[in-house]
Amino acid sequence: MSFKIVVLAKQVPDTRNVGKDAMKADGTVNRAALSAIYNPEDLNALEQALRLKSKIEGATVHILSMGPARAAEIIRESMYRGADGGYLLSGREFAGSDTLATSYALACAIRKMGKVDLIICGRQAIDGDTAQVGPQVAEKLGFPQITYAEEILDLTDNKITVKRRLERGVEVVKGPLPMLITVNGSAPECRPRHAKLTMKYKHAATPSEKQEAGNDYTDFYDTHPYLNITEWGVNDIEHDIQWLGLSGSPTKVKQIENVVFTAKESKRLTASDFEIESLMKELIANHTIG
């Protein structure tokens, strides 16, 4: 029985280690100064997908990523960890997409894949922090969705049971397939790259990458079909051009401000048990901790 899992993953600038030159003078992100990484919560999503794959016979995990040619690295990174392959959605028509245009393009690509049983993605990407793309893709495909998942607990009779991490506790919910799930950063970390899979898939490439390399590897890729990463351009998916890229993006950036945090008020405590206890109580009461 086939069971197709698609993981939506994004290559993002590493905003966790921001240096002085992270922003350009005009307030936009200086991508050249930040290394490109696998969006952390998408890795949590991949782990959930791989766990499911090991439990369901015949299940496959494929990555769908929209981005420039170098985003194929995300797909390879996934294959090193156990994914079967992936699709890169690439082209200048997609440039400038906000979450609406992105989810439209992703939904079009998923429709082209045929029957998809489960879509799993990270809650949000660290470069935008919107948490909108997953839910929007689900809406566009007409899939039910479970957000903030921490663990997929069970899958029987086309019903999936998921533990959600909410602000003040957990919730266990059940829903029918096909389904879209967004995964929280509190979910288990993704497994490491596997040595043999890394050596096996390190030459995996999209057609543009093969062209770029300029080597005549045709025979090699014909005899090793698992090394071919699917690459779709705008003409490979059924779409309405007005919903793609800049024209499909109603979000307009008006202004970006560089905010520097400064302490406004501070409180001085002595090291007495009483003062520490009252601080703890205060922090719990205003939900800073707990």
Added chain:
Amino acid sequence: MNFFNDNPTIKFQLSHPLMQKIVTLKERNFAEKDKYDYASRDFEDAIDNYEKVLEIIGEISADIIAPNAESVDHEGPQVENSRVIYARGTQENHDALIQAGVYGITLPRQYGGLNFPFVVYVMSGEMVARADAGFANIWGLQDCAETISEFASDEIKAEYLPRVCEGQTCSMDLTEPDAGSDLQAVQLKATYNEKDGVWYLNGVKRFITNGDAQIKLVLARSEDGTNDGRGLSYFVADNKHDHTVLVRRIENKLGIKGSPTCELVFNNTPAKLVGTRRMGLIKYVMSLMNGARLGIGAQSVGLSAATYNEALAYARDRRQFGKAIIEFPAVYEMVSVIKAKLDASRALLYETTRFVDIYKAYEAIENERKLEADEKAEYKEYSRLADALTPILKMFTSEYANQNAYDCIQVHGGSGFMKDYACERLYRDARIMTIYEGTSQLQVVAAIRHVTTGNYLKQIRDYDAQPIKPEFSSFRKRLQIMTNLYANAVARVNEAKNQEYLDFQARRLVEMAGHIVMSYLLIIDASRDTEDLFRKSAEVYLNYGEVEVRRHAAFIKTFNVENVDIYKVQ
């Protein structure tokens, strides 16, 4: 963080000219490239594969093993129902390495291994040890499988090697309460039961690292009525959870607390004979120990790397008298000497490992076909070199790990004495390294014959003939003088023709050879290097080694045979 990518001095070793020969031999001219989808296709592909896998291990070392080191040191393993339960962090480290599929790193692909050379294995050991020296034992004990791969029957190989690749752990059960350095005294009894066709083991083993491993290699007395090494055979036992091997206790140790050191009781444990009877100590354990000594070399260098990083970071950060303490000569000299000893240790570690790789590869080929005459000659040559360098590698790297850990605390001052900084753990963890797998004193015993037969001198002359950058020619002149001092000291000691006198001076002679070898290696590395990684250490180490050599030379020159008596203690 990644302990491979952040350390170009490790990667540099992969570019050594001998790697071409090592990879070609290990890969049998890439014979498996179409048989396994992960097999290397050519030399460049192989090196790339090594780097990719080292990156995985480097990442696990930095992101999982290193952060766990402190809690593992506090928690340690426990014994419950005669079984060992690892500390939480130890189990987590082990599981991550299993998930990454990196166990069995040197084993043949047919058994699920990666078929990598020892150079790469040693690099992995170094990184793991930098993260947590205690855990490096659990990672390093996969090396036991080498003796199975080399000497056991196909049936035993098929039974055990795939399990090692899946991450089942190993232990080498050699020492007993009355058989430590002197393994000839091993008493654990192996009895062959004709009816079952099975060997049974009975007795006690002590100080067994990771003693509750699933796969146990046991040295036992198979020949009734014997009492020396020739009555010992080598066995493999499957430590199934059937309570025939009981963990009586685990030791409460000074350091490497995450690594369980066990006292074991064997109670009719079924076992299989590896290789031939009576060859246990003479052949198989010797081979096992040589591999293990390489492992301790890697562990020591990894620990030295950690001491350097800790000392440097603290010295840059800590301010006294209005400036960072690294600006004071007394401190920067200490940090530079730590680095020089680290780089010297590492140069010797990989030089030795390359020699081991070549002779082991020929050994494996010899199991399949007869070696050609020129291959046979090379096999012997590299085997001899590995044999000569292994004891000085084990001695120097472990002694330097201790000296570096000592100086690392000194750089930290009072703070270093507190439990707040990693340096106190490094100091405790280092202490065992000059002791286990043969004390430094026993390494001298193994090394001294290479002094008297001239093996070291021959190798030193060989290094002297190698091309170096012109800027180092004054270093070479100094090394030639050091070499003469060494040769004269050896001649003077030999002239006495007195074994006890030779034993008395042995360590000094071996150390002189070691300093000269390491100084040459650093200069040769610095000459090949384009990123200026070793120039400074080459000079600092030469300054250090030169004084040591002169010190020993002076001692030997003014010392007479009869002066030994004053040291005798009744």
